[in-house]
Structures are given as C-alpha cells and as structure tokens.
Amino acid sequence: MDNTVSTNPPGVNSGKNKYKLFAWLGLALALWIFIYLYLQRAANFFTYDVLNLSSSSHLGSSVAFFAFDAPKVMMLLVLVVFGIGIIRSFFTPERTRSMLAGKKEFVGNIMAAALGIVTPFCSCSACPLFIGFVETGIPLGVTLSFLIASPMINEVAAILLLGMFGFRVALIYVITGLLIAIVAGWVIGRLKLERYIQDWVLERRRNNTSVASVKMSFDERVKYGLNAVREIVGKVWPYVLGGIAIGAVIHGYVPTGVLASFMGKGVWWSVPAAVIIGIPIYSNAAGVIPIVQALMEKGAALGTVLAFMMAVVGLSLPETIILHRVLKWQLLAVFIGVVGVGIIIVGYLFNAIL
C-alpha cells in the first residue's frame, strides 16, 4: 500500500561502508565519554590554575560554574539531540497516524503521548496533522494527547535538566510530561467536545490515500541525526550559553535564600502564578532552564520553577493561534485549561516530594 522510495542509488551503502560508519561513531562516542569525565577537573584547572582565581571569590565561583557547565551542557546537547535524531528518523507522522488508527481511547492516549516524543513534528504542521488524524478516525482526545506531548516533552529541556539537576529530575520531567499529555487528552476526550472542532474540518471528506514513505539507510539516518544537531544545537547554543552565564553570575554573586520569600515552598500561590505567567510566554527551553537552576539555588522551589518551565515550553500563544484554525475557542480554552491545571498539580507535587 505504501510506495517506498529510496533517495540513495543502490549499492552506495554497502556493508563495508556501514561498518566504517559504525567505527567512526564508536570512536566519537569514546572520545565524548573521555572528555566528559575530565570536564570538572579541566574546569577547575582552568579557573584556579590558569586564570588564578580564588575558589572563595565571587568571580572564581562564577567562572568555575561556567567553565564546567557550559561545555558539559553543550556536549550533552550534541549527544542526545543526535541520538534522538536517529530515533526520530524511524518515525514519521504518517506512520504514527497508522499506528494510532483504530486504538481505543485510553491505550490510544498512552501511545499518542509516547509517539509525540519520537515523531518529528514541526509545529506549523499542527493543523494538517490534526485534520489528518481526526479524519482517519483517531479520537479527538488521542490526537490532543499527541499535540500536548510533542512540544511539552522537549529533548533540549530534558538534557538541560539532566545536566543541571541530575537524572532523577530529568526523568520526572519526562514522566510527568507524559502523564499530563495522557490524562489531559483522555479527560478532554471524555468531555465529548467534538462539536467544538471547526465546522470546515468536520465537513471534510477524505479518501485514504497513502503517502509515499521514504526508507532510510543507516547512512541516511546518521545524516538525519547530524542534521538535527546542526539545526537544533545550532539554533539554541547562544541561548544555552547565555542562560548558563546568567546562572553563573547568580551562582557566584547572589546570596542564598533571597528568593525563598516569594518563590519558595511556603508560598501557596507561587505555583499557579508561575504557570499563569508561563502559559502566554513562549521561549525555547534552552534559555529558561539555566536561569531556573540559578533561581533554585537561591531559594525558589523546584516545583514552582519546573511548572513555570513546562508552561513556557508546553503551551504557547503562537501554537494556540495556529490551533484556532481547527479548534473553536471553547475547545481551545478547555485544552489550555486542562493542560494548565495538570502542570499546576505537577508543580505542587514536585514541591511536596522533592
């Protein structure tokens, strides 16, 4: 049913080439691990020996922070974006759609959320994708689970959280992102809001023409991964470095505890406030997270700042405007509301347990 078209003329990707490629990748990975293990030592050496700064000084503290964190985060970014790029090369929106077609609601919500992470998806495709999914019979709630998970669970955000807060926090971010996408999508599905899809969408009749799918060789997948690195890391690195720099300054110069009074755990309204402020803002995760880390060091509660980050990254005004083409404002409002409440709950949870 699907036509498979290869963009590589036959014979180019011989077995020998594949092994060579594997060897190069293996070498690169080994080098990466080696450098990564020595980063802290190198950063300290640079700050205290080369630049001769004192470890107890503000400047020394800030520079050491930056000298370690900046290369660390950049290296993690390159590695994980590349890895996720390779994984994404195995998925297309068309394939995701056929995987989701016919699935019942709850299972469908879970699959849709999980697929939202690995399916390459440009937010400008939100409308065609929504229509494409709904026309195939995929329930509204399941489609929305996908549309929530995709921007919310962002690999750049996960890497930055991993680098700055450790594996546990990054994992919690991904898991709660999935939970919010699954539950919010399921809840909206239960509310039976199909009549709030724009009329012109509901009136469309579609023939199930399948789209030509492209089979990629391993060589092409590696190119896809490298391209992802070039595109994503190439786009966010100034924000990452800028954010880490600001974080370094806060780390070295701002006294501890200064933010505890209004962003700390004791303030009950800080989580909803953070989410409400975060929703209309859209920024890439790269710039926000390093600042978040520094704020946290100075007394802001982890739950509050994470909720803020998820609201910023997961919901955005531009995306809302795009979705309005296919969803009437009532459904849009419910969409934002349910996801917002989900994030707030997660924020409180984090504050309570972390």
Added chain:
Amino acid sequence: MNIKVLGPGCSKCHTLDKLVRETVKEMKIDANVEYIQDMVKILDYNIISTPSLVIDEKLVCSGRVPSKAEIINYVASAKNE
C-alpha cells in the same frame, strides 16, 4: 514542470521554497514554482505534515526540509519521467 511548496509559512517552509527556487534556477529547468500557504489548498494533497514538496502533482517529500542534493535528485527524476 510544476513544483509546489506546501506550508503555512513558518521558517522551514520559507527555507524549502528558497532552496527549490535556487535549485530550479541552477539546473536551468523550465519549472513553475508555487508556494502554497493556504491551508485548504494544502490539505487537498492529503498530507499531514509540512513543509511538503509536490512535483507535477506527485508528493515527493513531506514533513521536513530536504537537502539541496535531495531536491536536485527529485527534480532530475521528475524531469526524466
């Protein structure tokens, strides 16, 4: 040859449009390149991700910006048909 770049107008879609026009010019192909941003017209092609590339009413690429080399490949194949 008729080439259509389908996309609602994000930066990736602009990039694809630019690359396609450059390629056509460099290859000196007699082709009419259209940049279609109207959602309803885009949906006529039954695609679910953009940007997408259609050559002579046949969908050749969907959901990403192909490399210049790939675009040259697509155009060359279409020319030989």
